[in-house]
Amino acid sequence: MTDTPDNPAQRAVTAATSGDEHTRRIRSFVLRQGRFSAAQQRAFEQAWSRYGLDYAGTPRDFDAAFGRLAPRILEIGFGNGEALLYSSQRDLARDHIGIEVHAPGVGRLLNALTAAHADNVRLYRHDAVEVLEHEIADGALDEIRIYFPDPWHKKRHHKRRLVNTAFAALLVRKLRRGGQLHLATDWQDYAEQMWDVLDAADGLRNVVGPRGHVPRPDWRPQTHFETRGQKLGHGVWDLLYERRD
Numbered sequence: 001m002t003d004t005p006d007n008p009a010q011r012a013v014t015a016a017t018s019g020d021e022h023t024r025r026i027r028s029f030v031l032r033q034g035r036f037s038a039a040q041q042r043a044f045e046q047a048w049s050r051y052g053l054d055y056a057g058t059p060r061d062f063d064a065a066f067g068r069l070a071p072r073i074l075e076i077g078f079g080n081g082e083a084l085l086y087s088s089q090r091d092l093a094r095d096h097i098g099i100e101v102h103a104p105g106v107g108r109l110l111n112a113l114t115a116a117h118a119d120n121v122r123l124y125r126h127d128a129v130e131v132l133e134h135e136i137a138d139g140a141l142d143e144i145r146i147y148f149p150d151p152w153h154k155k156r157h158h159k160r161r162l163v164n165t166a167f168a169a170l171l172v173r174k175l176r177r178g179g180q181l182h183l184a185t186d187w188q189d190y191a192e193q194m195w196d197v198l199d200a201a202d203g204l205r206n207v208v209g210p211r212g213h214v215p216r217p218d219w220r221p222q223t224h225f226e227t228r229g230q231k232l233g234h235g236v237w238d239l240l241y242e243r244r245d
């Protein structure tokens with residue numbers, strides 16, 4: 001793949017990895033800057049203009065981006081996009097915004113969305129923290145989903161975990177009143193951290209009470225990461241919160 005500024009895949013990588021703010025913050029991911037495969041490059045060339053949102057760092061007009069006014073679901077760190085595709089095909093009345101930094105996953109989902117003729121999905125290939133801070137208005141989201149965020153097992157890496165107190169406050173701000181926050185993890189230690197942070201967050205209510213979890217809801221399919229975790233003997237915890245006044 002060439003590195004010309006006109007290449008949409010390269011533009012997406014540059015956008016995800018540049019900026020002063022970006023270099024200062026401890027990030028929840030490490031970007032492996034491998035080259036795009038031919039199939040991924042084709043996906044970006046053919047489908048990014050339809051489904052992609054280039055990070056601009058300014059408030060986004062999502063009504064214009066989707067061409068309609070509808071409740072909006074955000075999935076953070078969608079990986080290969082299995083859950084996002086599944087939900088978008090079954091919940092046509094709501095729009096789906098996906099954010100992921102890993103280019104191969106974005107490319108794979110672009111191909112799947114094209115094949116499905118999806119209309120209700122738009123994707124960022126960028127750090128979700130920056131997208132939330134700068135492009136999504138407060139109270140704009142009906143639902144936020146975070147499935148199997150990187151667990152960063154080692155204690156010295158826990159500071160990289162996505163779900164922390166500051167991030168929880170950001171999520172609360174972006175949810176509408178009565179909106180939902182749904183997380184899943186197969187790592188008990190991370191579930192404990194999620195409870196510590198989210199049960200204590202102002203503006204959130206665990207729908208089944210403190211340190212409670214729910215069975216996998218029917219809008220979340222079992223993903224590759226979950227299947228792998230189960231093979232390793234891990235449990236799975238689905239945590240469901242509601243934004244309260």
Ligand SMILES: C[S@@+](CC[C@H](N)C(=O)[O-])C[C@H]1O[C@@H](n2cnc3c(N)ncnc32)[C@H](O)[C@@H]1O
Nearest residue numbers: 028029077078079100101102127128147148223
């Ligand atoms: C363990 S994977 C899980 C993927 C998917 N949710 C699933 O269940 O299969 C976590 C994903 O989150 C993405 N990620 C981590 N931090 C992110 C951030 N700040 N913004 C966007 N994506 C992020 C990673 O690139 C990775 O693909």
